Amino acid sequence: AQTVTQSQPEMSVQEAETVTLSCTYDTSESDYYLFWYKQPPSRQMILVIRQEAYKQQNATENRFSVNFQKAAKSFSLKISDSQLGDAAMYFCAYRRANDMRFGAGTRLTVKP
Amino acid sequence: GAGVSQSPRYKVTKRGQDVALRCDPISGHVSLYWYRQALGQGPEFLTYFNYEAQQDKSGLPNDRFSAERPEGSISTLTIQRTEQRDSAMYRCASSAMVNTEAFFGQGTRLTVV
Numbered sequence: 001a002q003t004v005t006q007s008q009p010e011m012s013v014q015e016a017e018t019v020t021l022s023c024t025y026d027t028s029e030s031d032y033y034l035f036w037y038k039q040p041p042s043r044q045m046i047l048v049i050r051q052e053a054y055k056q057q058n059a060t061e062n063r064f065s066v067n068f069q070k071a072a073k074s075f076s077l078k079i080s081d082s083q084l085g086d087a088a089m090y091f092c093a094y095r096r097a098n099d100m101r102f103g104a105g106t107r108l109t110v111k112p
Numbered sequence: 113g114a115g116v117s118q119s120p121r122y123k124v125t126k127r128g129q130d131v132a133l134r135c136d137p138i139s140g141h142v143s144l145y146w147y148r149q150a151l152g153q154g155p156e157f158l159t160y161f162n163y164e165a166q167q168d169k170s171g172l173p174n175d176r177f178s179a180e181r182p183e184g185s186i187s188t189l190t191i192q193r194t195e196q197r198d199s200a201m202y203r204c205a206s207s208a209m210v211n212t213e214a215f216f217g218q219g220t221r222l223t224v225v
Binding site: 045089102104 | 143145147152153154155156157160162167168201203205210211212213214215216218219
């Protein structure tokens with residue numbers, strides 16, 4: 001089984017500032033997908049952004065972007081212009097075929 | 113349906129009872145996952161279906177846990193002789209194809225007393 005590691009249990013950011021959440025993973029495969037999911041207090045799981053490993057260009061979705069370093073097996077999430085509604089647990093996920101694994105999560109707090 | 117639907121949303125059961133958790137995936141989705149999530153933790157893989165075939169059940173903790181998806185749509189996760197340690201949020205997710213993003217249901221919060 002592949003492992004996904006999120007080394008930051010908690011992070012804090014001031015409203016309107018930028019924060020980066022870290023994720024590393026372990027795989028011997030070259031073709032796979034990576035995702036960031038957001039889990040607000042309601043405990044829904046909401047897809048934030050996805051990255052295909054074969055693409056060199058980093059994915060971007062509005063205020064959310066990733067820094068994908070394939071050789072380093074690193075996949076960080078950058079949130080720009082943080083908003084109070086960004087406060088949540090964030091999970092990094094790796095998927096290849098039927099194997100989809102999640103990290104332990106990072107709890108993001110946004111200070112007004 | 114419009115999204116992944118799980119029922120019941122909440123289940124309280126006495127230790128030793130059997131429970132069945134239902135997942136209704138997005139219509140047409142081929143892949144279906146079951147996960148268990150403890151509070152403050154990430155989803156822990158339980159099992160995976162491709163259509164009706166259970167292709168990976170390596171995450172099921174023991175033989176009290178089983179799952180089926182007989183017609184390649186609705187899936188049921190069954191826990192026999194429940195124990196307090198089984199208390200958790202059980203989540204179902206489906207995806208249209210292999211390697212596309214998975215959409216999650218709201219989960220079933222199971223409490224074993």
